[in-house]
Amino acid sequence: MKQGDIVKGRITNIKPYGAFVKINDEIDGLIHISEISDGYVRSIEDYLSVGEEVTLEVIKVEETKISLSYKSQNKKRRKKTESTEVVTGFKPFETQLPAWIEKYQKNKK
Numbered sequence: 001m002k003q004g005d006i007v008k009g010r011i012t013n014i015k016p017y018g019a020f021v022k023i024n025d026e027i028d029g030l031i032h033i034s035e036i037s038d039g040y041v042r043s044i045e046d047y048l049s050v051g052e053e054v055t056l057e058v059i060k061v062e063e064t065k066i067s068l069s070y071k072s073q074n075k076k077r078r079k080k081t082e083s084t085e086v087v088t089g090f091k092p093f094e095t096q097l098p099a100w101i102e103k104y105q106k107n108k109k
Contacts, residue, residue: 001027001066005058006073011051014044021056021068029066031056036070 001007001023009021009029018032036047047070048054055074060067 001058001061003058003061006055007058007068008053008055009068010053011048014048014050016044019044019048019070021054023066027066029056029058029068031068031070035059035068035072038071038075 007023009023011019012022012028013020016033018030019036021029021031023029031048033041033044036044041047054070056068056070057072058066059069059072
Protein backbone atom coordinates (compact mmCIF):
# COMPACT_ATOMS: atom_id res chain seq x y z
CA MET A 1 0.00 0.00 0.00
CA LYS A 2 1.35 3.39 -0.98
CA GLN A 3 0.34 7.04 -1.01
CA GLY A 4 -2.38 7.75 -3.58
CA ASP A 5 -3.92 4.27 -3.51
CA ILE A 6 -7.70 4.06 -3.40
CA VAL A 7 -8.93 1.48 -0.89
CA LYS A 8 -12.18 0.26 0.63
CA GLY A 9 -12.47 -0.07 4.37
CA ARG A 10 -14.98 -0.54 7.17
CA ILE A 11 -15.34 1.99 9.99
CA THR A 12 -14.55 0.24 13.27
CA ASN A 13 -14.55 3.09 15.79
CA ILE A 14 -15.20 6.81 15.95
CA LYS A 15 -13.47 9.22 18.30
CA PRO A 16 -13.75 13.03 18.49
CA TYR A 17 -10.49 13.40 16.52
CA GLY A 18 -11.10 10.82 13.77
CA ALA A 19 -12.45 7.49 12.58
CA PHE A 20 -10.60 4.18 12.67
CA VAL A 21 -10.84 1.97 9.60
CA LYS A 22 -10.11 -1.71 8.99
CA ILE A 23 -8.77 -2.41 5.49
CA ASN A 24 -8.57 -6.00 4.16
CA ASP A 25 -9.18 -7.39 7.68
CA GLU A 26 -5.45 -6.90 8.37
CA ILE A 27 -4.56 -3.24 8.13
CA ASP A 28 -5.86 -0.47 10.39
CA GLY A 29 -5.88 3.18 9.42
CA LEU A 30 -7.16 6.52 10.66
CA ILE A 31 -9.23 9.21 8.97
CA HIS A 32 -8.35 12.39 10.85
CA ILE A 33 -11.28 14.77 11.37
CA SER A 34 -9.62 17.25 8.97
CA GLU A 35 -9.88 14.62 6.20
CA ILE A 36 -13.65 14.07 6.61
CA SER A 37 -14.87 17.18 4.78
CA ASP A 38 -13.66 20.47 3.33
CA GLY A 39 -16.12 22.28 5.60
CA TYR A 40 -16.42 22.41 9.37
CA VAL A 41 -17.09 19.00 10.92
CA ARG A 42 -19.02 19.36 14.16
CA SER A 43 -19.41 15.62 14.62
CA ILE A 44 -17.88 12.78 12.62
CA GLU A 45 -21.11 10.83 13.14
CA ASP A 46 -22.78 13.32 10.79
CA TYR A 47 -20.68 11.80 7.99
CA LEU A 48 -19.73 8.25 9.04
CA SER A 49 -21.06 5.45 11.20
CA VAL A 50 -19.48 2.34 12.71
CA GLY A 51 -19.78 -0.63 10.36
CA GLU A 52 -20.13 1.50 7.24
CA GLU A 53 -17.99 0.55 4.24
CA VAL A 54 -16.29 3.54 2.61
CA THR A 55 -13.92 4.32 -0.25
CA LEU A 56 -10.81 6.19 0.88
CA GLU A 57 -7.52 7.54 -0.42
CA VAL A 58 -4.22 6.68 1.27
CA ILE A 59 -2.51 9.99 2.03
CA LYS A 60 0.40 8.84 4.18
CA VAL A 61 2.04 5.53 5.06
CA GLU A 62 4.45 5.27 7.95
CA GLU A 63 5.73 2.06 9.54
CA THR A 64 2.62 1.15 11.51
CA LYS A 65 0.38 4.13 10.73
CA ILE A 66 -1.78 4.70 7.69
CA SER A 67 -3.49 8.06 7.20
CA LEU A 68 -6.61 8.08 5.04
CA SER A 69 -8.78 10.72 3.41
CA TYR A 70 -12.55 10.44 3.16
CA LYS A 71 -13.15 13.85 1.59
CA SER A 72 -11.00 13.22 -1.49
CA GLN A 73 -13.24 10.35 -2.61
CA ASN A 74 -16.60 11.48 -1.28
CA LYS A 75 -17.07 15.05 -2.37
CA LYS A 76 -20.63 16.26 -2.27
CA ARG A 77 -21.67 18.68 -4.93
CA ARG A 78 -22.89 21.96 -3.63
CA LYS A 79 -26.36 23.02 -4.60
CA LYS A 80 -26.63 25.82 -7.07
CA THR A 81 -28.17 28.91 -5.64
CA GLU A 82 -31.50 29.92 -7.02
CA SER A 83 -32.63 33.46 -7.43
CA THR A 84 -35.73 34.36 -5.48
CA GLU A 85 -38.10 37.23 -5.93
CA VAL A 86 -38.91 39.20 -2.81
CA VAL A 87 -42.51 40.31 -2.58
CA THR A 88 -43.37 43.08 -0.18
CA GLY A 89 -46.72 43.85 1.28
CA PHE A 90 -49.43 41.81 2.96
CA LYS A 91 -50.81 39.78 0.04
CA PRO A 92 -49.13 36.47 1.06
CA PHE A 93 -50.19 37.05 4.66
CA GLU A 94 -53.79 37.71 3.61
CA THR A 95 -53.95 34.49 1.59
CA GLN A 96 -52.35 32.32 4.29
CA LEU A 97 -54.12 33.70 7.37
CA PRO A 98 -57.41 31.77 6.95
CA ALA A 99 -55.54 28.47 6.55
CA TRP A 100 -53.40 29.18 9.63
CA ILE A 101 -56.46 29.99 11.74
CA GLU A 102 -58.19 26.80 10.62
CA LYS A 103 -55.11 24.70 11.39
CA TYR A 104 -54.76 26.34 14.82
CA GLN A 105 -58.39 25.66 15.70
CA LYS A 106 -58.09 21.97 14.67
CA ASN A 107 -54.97 21.51 16.78
CA LYS A 108 -56.55 23.29 19.75
CA LYS A 109 -59.37 20.74 20.00
